[in-house]
Amino acid sequence: MSMYLAENSAPERPAVVPKGWSHLASALPHQSGEQAKRNWGHPWHSLCSYQGKLKPAIANSLVGALLPQGGGRMLDPFSGVGTIPLEARLAGHTAYGFDISPAAVAISRAKVQPMDPSGVWDELDRLEKWISLTQDGDDNHIAGSVSFNGPVEAYFHPDTFKQILGARAYFLEFGFDLPERAMVLGCLLHILHGNRPYALSRRSHPITPFAPTGDFERRDLIPRLRTKIERILAAELSTAADGLIFDQDATEAWPDEVNDLDAIITSPPFFDSTRFYSANWMRLWFAGWNPADFTNQPKRFVERRQKIDFNVYQNIFRQAAERLKRSGYLALHLGKSTKCDMARDLVDIAKADLRVIDMFDEDVGHCESHGIRDKGTVTSHQYVLLQRRG
Known part of the structure; x- marks a missing residue:
């Protein structure tokens, strides 16, 4: 693992790395103790099995590191099955999420939106x-x-x-x-x-x-x-805060109500990961895809579009800078492979709208694959911390 501070591009407000982020970087708590167990976390994380789901313990550390005590507001623009928004809700924060997979939207709404x-x-x-x-x-x-x-x-x-x-x-x-x-x-x-x-x-x-x-x-x-x-x-969320999941393309204009955010925390599709829409094909079919959708809909997915041009993230970073509070953070959980250093490539684009506070890598060569090749050729996970300028 390596860790380094990037240049501070806003001298009027010195960059400060949150203590929780520093703890995540130095201790990697999700790799040991109770948090290392596959079933760690609230039972609703297991509402539906799903390829590409972020480890709840990582989501827990990111939420704890970047959101304020007493309740904040956060967004995950690639929320998938709602792992990060659920952890935010459990900690008392208002959580928003975007996704364009109907199966993922259904699963995350079940976890994140209050219900009777x-x-x-x-x-x-x-x-x-x-x-x-x-x-x-x-x-x-x-x-x-x-x-x-x-x-x-x-x-x-x-x-x-x-x-x-x-x-x-x-x-x-x-x-x-x-x-x-x-x-x-x-x-x-x-x-x-x-x-x-x-x-x-x-x-x-x-x-x-x-x-x-x-x-x-x-x-x-x-x-x-x-x-x-x-x-x-039986495992109710009686003390959880509110949440809302949108069927929303993160690269398009965001809903007006998603604003005044304390943090944006997300794990975009890894550049060299396996194809989520292929792995989850039966659930996508049941959630509404027809045969033509399996040809046409993947063209909309960032996991496909970023292989052509990482500039697909430009509008995401621009809107993040607009919707974050002055002290708000954007955290990215990424995948590095022999073909692509996602952190380096995305930071080059993000710097137009946000300043880089910290970056570090986590070796995941030891991680189990649960019987399938679900990691692609990813060798490291990367963590990037950005902040709104000004």
Whole structure:
């Protein structure tokens, strides 16, 4: 690990590295003790398995380092499944998040936006009634139209697949703007496929659905979904602050209400990571993608666009400088590989709007891959701390 201070480009206000940031850089607390455990953190971090999810312990350290005591305001413009905003909520901060993956938006809304637990059960009852009235499970799905490691229908018993199609049609009809409905959808996405008894599919990987194996077995959707929801709601967020998740492209104009921020904390897609939209294909299909979306939608993803030009971040840094408080910070968690030093490349762009306070690297060569190649060729994680000028 290396650490260094960058030049101070705003002499009227000397750069100060927050104590919590210095502790993160020197101690890397997420690598030892309780925080090193895979299941560390609030149970809602496990609402749905998802490739590319930031380690909750890292999010916890960043939130603690950069947000004020007594409650602040923060944004994660690449919020994914809401790991950083959830940690902010748990610490009493107002949390905002952006993403353009419908599966990620649903999961993060379930974690971040305040909800009425009784409304979740009402949503489940409505879904159960909808499925019972949709006997043919017709949501216009065409057999074989979505196929990565085998067509999606090959993962399920025919009767189970009819129920899945009925449930998919329900969310296509009513959406998931409501956090209660997003909770039902997020829990369903978790049990959609996997290698454990709760899964609706034949045996497959719980994160990236590999080609299924084993016998076809009818597995009714509602009972398994009810059990998952019960487990999640048992770990309530009674003391958490407010949060709001937007279906929002971070490179476009940000919503007006996302302002006066104490911190922007985010982990953009790594330059040389595996493709999230490919790894999460079945959940994206269930959340609404059709066959054409798998060709067209990835073109919008920054993980694709940054391989052409890192200037895709220009508008993000400009808006960050506009929305941060005078003392506000922007923290980036990045991935370094043999092909790209993301921190160096992004800092060169960010310096037009923000000043660089600190940077350090963390070797991740020791990290386990959980049975799949989920790190690409990333050799180090990089942490960059920027601040609004003036």
